[in-house]
Amino acid sequence: MSVKQGLLALLATEPMYGARLRAEFESRTGGTWPLNVGQVYTTLARLERDGLVEAIGEDAEGRISYRLTRTGRAEVAMWWASPVTRETTPRDELVIKLALAVTVDGVDVNRVVQTQRTATLRHLQDLTRLKQRATTHHEAAADGDGQVDLAWLLVLENLIYAGEAEVRWLDHVEARLVREANRPRKSADGIPTTVQDGTTDSATRMVSNALKGGTR
Amino acid sequence: MSNAPSNDVILRLDNVTRVHGTDGTAVRALAGVSLDVRAGELVAVMGPSGSGKSTLLNLAGGLDAATSGQVIIEGQSIGTLKGDALAKLRRRRVGFVFQDFNLIPSLTAVENVALPLELDGQRVGKARRRAIDALSMVGVQDLADRYPDKMSGGQQQRVAIARALVGDRRLVLADEPTGALDSHTGEGVLRVLRERCDAGAAGLLVTHEARHAAWADRVVFLRDGVVVDSTGTPDTAEALLEPTA
Known part of the structure; x- marks a missing residue:
């Protein structure tokens, strides 16, 4: 499972900060695939670098929210439209x-x-x-x-x-x-x-x- | 899953063996199987075709007799019972649920459920009231006056469960009860069976699908008439996992 695609899909609903993204991801998947918050922030930094998301400023508690860019929206649309490939199935x-x-x-x-x-x-x-x-x-x-x-x-x-x-x-x-x-x-x-x-x-x-x- | 007392054994199979045929042609359908099913417990039996699942169920319900060992229903060893007494015990203590529902087509739902009570000598009015209670417990009281051909498969199977547990019956033996149902309806039937066991019944469920067996408190796996796996307490399971050769 790509954390990147999951976060992008969630950001398509509304802008969110890292901890909230993590909480949303886990509640929607029943905590079956826990994310650590560091992983979320690292991924967000990479997404920002690649122009898929952008920061929209801090709230009163200093939390930075992110939203999708136009490229980010295209990426999400592409993800929904494509099948999940099994070429990289892990060893069983x-x-x-x-x-x-x-x-x-x-x-x-x-x-x-x-x-x-x-x-x-x-x-x-x-x-x-x-x-x-x-x-x-x-x-x-x-x-x-x-x-x-x-x-x-x-x-x-x-x-x-x-x-x-x-x-x-x-x-x-x-x-x-x-x-x-x-x-x-x-x-x-x-x-x-x-x-x-x-x-x-x-x-x-x-x-x-x-x-x-x-x-x- | 159950809240019922754990020591109330409704069905006990004690070292039960069933051999078909004699001498040279003898086939052991079941070999030294021991199993308790307590009130409040649902036990699933899995295994490939010919592993002895149906034999086990038939022995548990007194439809077949053990070659050796004992089958005990609510404290009564059924091996010592003769024809009429055995039929009476079956009528009063044991309910069956089959893959193809087996409701009598010319009787309504409530008449189907009341039938075992009436056969047992209860007055029609009382039998009907108890049948309505049983239908309510499986959520189909509104269908009481409907004939089987006017019900869906899932509804018929709920009526069959009501019939299996009507009156004082506490042991339900279910042979692939979801086999003729689609996955969603089948699951609804398993939920009803699970709820009845949680409410104090004892259930023995034969199935070849792990997904259905998983509704049980315990899963027993048969191969060639022998219990090879059990998801019982770890100690028991460890003992059973010793090589059986």
């Missing part, structure tokens, strides 16, 4: 861990899968409780609060769908390992054998998928 530790688990001797892969699934299900339970609370609050809220609740609900639901996808993938890994263990293989001399471990082909596929995740 779980994918890499499982890819390594099937290739490193002595690791109980099933146990790795089960431990992760239990943890992910617990995480999903926590998220669902939060969602239940947020939904109740949203239904009772006035218009202004309701919009912020809605934003938070959408963030929660994204995390829930991501957790669900992870559990489905873990189920798939488990089932594949069973199939793989029972798959007849041709040995070096051409005689089919059943391989109980050393699942090199699936390992190759998993490593390749993990590496597609990013190369930072």
Whole structure:
């Protein structure tokens, strides 16, 4: 997530000073991606240098508010109009861990899968409780609060769908390992054998998928 | 999520095994499963096809008999009950919710909900009053006189939950209750089920979707008839996570 784009989008609603920008960003995303205020001011300084925002003076308490320039408005419009690209997807530790688990001797892969699934299900339970609370609050809220609740609900639901996808993938890994263990293989001399471990082909596929995740 | 006392066990499965067939063709559908569901608790059961989810639910509801081990509903071991007594216990203590609602099409919502009470010998007027109470608890009292074909899927499933928990019934066994519903409606049904459990019912929910299982207090994961994961207390879960081979 680009902090830059987030701040620009918020400034398109009205001029704001740094601490307020941070508070608005966090309340609209439910505090899921906390910003430190230093990061906000560094970003604002860079945006000002690049001509995307301009300071409009201090208030009584000495806080400097910023507003978008014409270039800044164009930048925001461009952001809304463009898809988010996935070229820089971060490396996924779980994918890499499982890819390594099937290739490193002595690791109980099933146990790795089960431990992760239990943890992910617990995480999903926590998220669902939060969602239940947020939904109740949203239904009772006035218009202004309701919009912020809605934003938070959408963030929660994204995390829930991501957790669900992870559990489905873990189920798939488990089932594949069973199939793989029972798959007849041709040995070096051409005689089919059943391989109980050393699942090199699936390992190759998993490593390749993990590496597609990013190369930072 | 629940405020109910934690020691009120409504359903207990004690080392339950179910074997289909004999000797050479024997298949263990469930192998030594132990599980408690307390008042105020919703427990989800997940697992791939053939892992024993439906067998577990059928055993819990007395629709199938365990090969060994005990199924205990509100303190009563159902293995010792004969036909009529078992039917009576099911009628009084256990409610089922199915994927396809299973309401009787020729009866209105309130008649569907009152039916188990009437079958149990209650007078029509009293059964109807209790059925209206049950419909109110799931928010569909206004549909009391409507027939199933005049209700949406979500409304029918709410009526089915009301029927499952009408009168003194406190155990609801739900088999993929959201399977035939769109995501938003399905979630509404899960909320109702969750609320009924928070109010003191005990629920066992079979589902293959993690997103739905997450509404439960505890998720039990079955594979080949054995519990392999559980999101119970960390100590229990650690014990269950020992390799099962």
